[in-house]
Amino acid sequence: MFKDKQIQVSRREFLRDSAWAAAAAAFAAAFQERVEAQQKKSQPTNLAFQHNEPATHSTQRLQPVNIGFIGTGTQGQTLLQRLVRIPGVRVVGVCDIYPPHLSRGLQMAGAQAMSYRDYRRLLERKDIDAVIIATPLHLHAPMTIDALQAGKHVFCEKTMAYSIEDARRMVQVSRETGKHLQIGHQRHYSPIYAHAREMMVEQEVIGKLVHVRAWWHRNNSWRRPVRDKRYEELLNWRLYRKYSQGLMAELASHQIDVINWFTGTTPISVMGMGGIDYWQDGRDVWDNVEVIYEYPNGVKVVYTSILSNQYDGYAEQFMGDKGTLLLTNEKDGFLFKEPMAEELGWEEHAKKAAGKGGTTGLVLDVTATKKKGTGAVIGGRKMEAGYETKDAYMLELESFVNDVVRNGQKPLCDAEVGYKAAVAVLTANKAIEEGRKITFTPDMFQV
Numbered sequence: 001m002f003k004d005k006q007i008q009v010s011r012r013e014f015l016r017d018s019a020w021a022a023a024a025a026a027f028a029a030a031f032q033e034r035v036e037a038q039q040k041k042s043q044p045t046n047l048a049f050q051h052n053e054p055a056t057h058s059t060q061r062l063q064p065v066n067i068g069f070i071g072t073g074t075q076g077q078t079l080l081q082r083l084v085r086i087p088g089v090r091v092v093g094v095c096d097i098y099p100p101h102l103s104r105g106l107q108m109a110g111a112q113a114m115s116y117r118d119y120r121r122l123l124e125r126k127d128i129d130a131v132i133i134a135t136p137l138h139l140h141a142p143m144t145i146d147a148l149q150a151g152k153h154v155f156c157e158k159t160m161a162y163s164i165e166d167a168r169r170m171v172q173v174s175r176e177t178g179k180h181l182q183i184g185h186q187r188h189y190s191p192i193y194a195h196a197r198e199m200m201v202e203q204e205v206i207g208k209l210v211h212v213r214a215w216w217h218r219n220n221s222w223r224r225p226v227r228d229k230r231y232e233e234l235l236n237w238r239l240y241r242k243y244s245q246g247l248m249a250e251l252a253s254h255q256i257d258v259i260n261w262f263t264g265t266t267p268i269s270v271m272g273m274g275g276i277d278y279w280q281d282g283r284d285v286w287d288n289v290e291v292i293y294e295y296p297n298g299v300k301v302v303y304t305s306i307l308s309n310q311y312d313g314y315a316e317q318f319m320g321d322k323g324t325l326l327l328t329n330e331k332d333g334f335l336f337k338e339p340m341a342e343e344l345g346w347e348e349h350a351k352k353a354a355g356k357g358g359t360t361g362l363v364l365d366v367t368a369t370k371k372k373g374t375g376a377v378i379g380g381r382k383m384e385a386g387y388e389t390k391d392a393y394m395l396e397l398e399s400f401v402n403d404v405v406r407n408g409q410k411p412l413c414d415a416e417v418g419y420k421a422a423v424a425v426l427t428a429n430k431a432i433e434e435g436r437k438i439t440f441t442p443d444m445f446q447v
């Protein structure tokens with residue numbers, strides 16, 4: 001388990017080596033005709049498609065953005081559902097090798113979308129401005145690199161890549177081609193995270209940061225039911241090391257990324273443990289990980305992720321000598337002041353929430369970041385009215401389409417940000433695997 005040297009997946013090798021590719025290709029061929037026939041028949045009754053068409057005076061002025069979508073599984077569909085609602089967006093190509101997902105993706109994209117089983121054919125289209133990639137981890141690098149080299153801006157889901165070498169190459173190719181690469185750590189676009197960061201860093205509400213805890217606890221196997229055993233690895237790729245880097249990549253990377261972002265630094269060292277201790281069902285990635293990172297100024301980060309108890313869900317907790325900032329389940333923020341901390345001036349206006357051990361927390365309110373009459377500014381970008389009601393997936397996609405593709409701005413969560421998170425979590429896996437503490441050198445975080 002986790003003993004093999006990291007697998008490098010080259011673009012030429014990945015299709016050949018993927019155990020699922022042959023099975024999926026055969027199955028896909030049988031479905032292809034049906035999908036294409038359905039596409040031809042389908043009228044633009046798809047509401048989502050109708051919503052995104054430039055129908056009003058304000059949207060008519062917008063430059064249309066043509067997007068190719070690769071990987072329409074769970075996360076792909078989450079993104080696609082939001083993407084098609086962005087004014088001026090046309091999803092003109094959809095690619096997946098699993099027919100039910102391809103079919104669903106096409107349905108969501110609308111009648112104008114063409115169907116692809118080989119993403120390289122999609123990339124050949126000159127009318128595609130940008131590509132969104134939501135495939136299993138080991139495919140992020142080959143697909144992203146090909147897309148950048150084909151002249152497309154890319155949004156690639158997290159974790160950035162299967163190996164540090166792959167992630168490094170992605171950064172380099174983005175620079176070489178001048179095409180932007182955004183990584184799907186959506187918290188960078190989340191109003192509550194932006195607000196919490198401002199409270200902690202600019203308003204110093206927790207005083208001096210001394211300790212961080214973060215966790216992601218679930219009580220399920222992470223396994224998907226598979227009727228046709230040929231699809232076991234395609235559908236349960238997360239459970240197999242040749243495609244996946246387990247809990248650190250699938251869950252922790254979001255949270256370690258937030259810690260890098262809020263502290264403005266990267267870790268100094270890491271050590272940890274992991275095991276397959278509960279779900280002994282043939283998987284070869286750990287079902288629990290316990291990791292300690294050391295950050296500058298003596299700050300330790302204690303991170304746990306388990307799949308056998310869901311108490312406390314998932315959260316990031318920043319602890320300072322004047323208070324604790326708690327972000328829970330990616331939506332709520334609280335401040336628990338230390339007993340001796342001075343008044344901040346807004347306590348009496350804040351909603352209160354009960355904390356552990358009889359403590360009372362102040363509920364963080366994202367509209368507090370709003371400057372009167374101007375809308376809020378997140379990461380230097382002005383938010384449009386109603387931003388508070390949108391989720392971070394919608395906001396990251398709007399930013400990708402409007403700021404990055406239309407206006408050529410650097411993504412808030414760009415390749416360098418994604419790279420730092422990837423280095424931190426992939427090195428934690430290495431530390432666990434080798435049973436030792438690994439010290440990061442500054443050059444490990446630079447490309």
Ligand SMILES: NC(=O)c1ccc[n+]([C@@H]2O[C@H](COP(=O)([O-])OP(=O)(O)OC[C@H]3O[C@@H](n4cnc5c(N)ncnc54)[C@H](O)[C@@H]3O)[C@@H](O)[C@H]2O)c1
Pocket residue numbers: 070071072073074075076095096097098101117119134135136137139157158159184185186234235237249250
């Ligand atoms: N940002 C988030 O909050 C978030 C949440 C969930 C997943 N994710 C990330 O999204 C990615 C996908 O995760 P998921 O849960 O949607 O997985 P999934 O298995 O549901 O979807 C992956 C899709 O990729 C397709 N695919 C595999 N090989 C392909 C190929 N060669 N060409 C085209 N399509 C191919 C599969 O058939 C499948 O439909 C992962 O990197 C995951 O970490 C991010």
